[in-house]
Amino acid sequence: MLIDFNQAKLKQFDDLALKIITAPQDYLQFDSVAxxxxxxxxxxxxxxxTWSATGLDDGALEFYALIQYQQHYLHINCLSEISATFGISKY
Known part of the structure; x- marks a missing residue:
């Protein structure tokens, strides 16, 4: 049996991203970018x-975060409400 490690890592990313999307209250509890x-x-x-977040400093209350593995991404908006979007980039 051959294992495609790249596909396994993409599945690992997708599975966690979907868990976060379906249960944001369990993952997306932020008071600041820190x-x-x-x-x-x-x-x-x-x-x-890779992951990165915008914010003027570690205490920023509103920010955007991007978590990415190859073309797959999870974008998090931390504004007055927190939301997340999962997708696959065409680039």
Missing amino acids: DFYQATWLQEFPKGT
Whole structure:
């Protein structure tokens, strides 16, 4: 049996992203951008995943975050309400 490690990592990313989308109250609890960077679930994404967040400083109350593995991404908006979008980039 051959294992496609790339597909396995994409599935790992997709599975966690979908868990976050379907149960945001379990994952997306941020008071500031610093809380995003300290989220332990970020370590559950496959090795090679990148993440970044906007914000003027670590205490920024409103920010955007992007978590990405290859073309797959999870975009988080932390404004007056928190929302997340999962997708696959064409580029």
